[in-house]
Amino acid sequence: AQSVTQLGSHVSVSEGALVLLRCNYSSSVPPYLFWYVQYPNQGLQLLLKYTSAATLVKGINGFEAEFKKSETSFHLTKPSAHMSDAAEYFCAVSDRGSNYKLTFGKGTLLTVNP
């Protein structure tokens, strides 16, 4: 079974600082990986995805993630945090053997301090 582990349930950064949210995956086949963002009381918005093309993936709002097979990682980064980035971030892996259902990590709450 595929799974993802998000290291750190809560990350706090200062405005303008680097954002690094960690995600490691476990998969017996080449994975499809996703990052979603959830603002309070809202749905899940796709930030970016990796589907075996370029290993460095750029998403919306200045976020990017790099797929590293040797480290089984797909960490999310943003060079400079903005107050509006405060939200819950979920890493997810797609199960191509089960109609592409998503398995999510436990989520990381990002807070941005002024």
Add this chain to the structure above:
Amino acid sequence: AAGVIQSPRHLIKEKRETATLKCYPIPRHDTVYWYQQGPGQDPQFLISFYEKMQSDKGSIPDRFSAQQFSDYHSELNMSSLELGDSALYFCASSLLVLGTSDTDTQYFGPGTRLTVL
């Protein structure tokens, strides 16, 4: 661009009542997924449909059932509601056409917040 529509957005029910949640996928999307997100939890897969047929089933209680209709909208029916069913229920849709850049990308609706009293 059109997004996934879910109704109602909020629903309050008593224990042992029934509830029906509706999902309208993005036009031309052929696959619908349902997820349940408990308070402070990650979303958990419940069930999915591809071309109106059930394609996969997760940790969905027997009290719950779902279907996808000819117009591709889907309904999640929940009976004998329990306090533990209180959660945010998401619907997501995708277009499973192999070889397209958007294959395997699920787009989520805003969710239905169900509160069971």
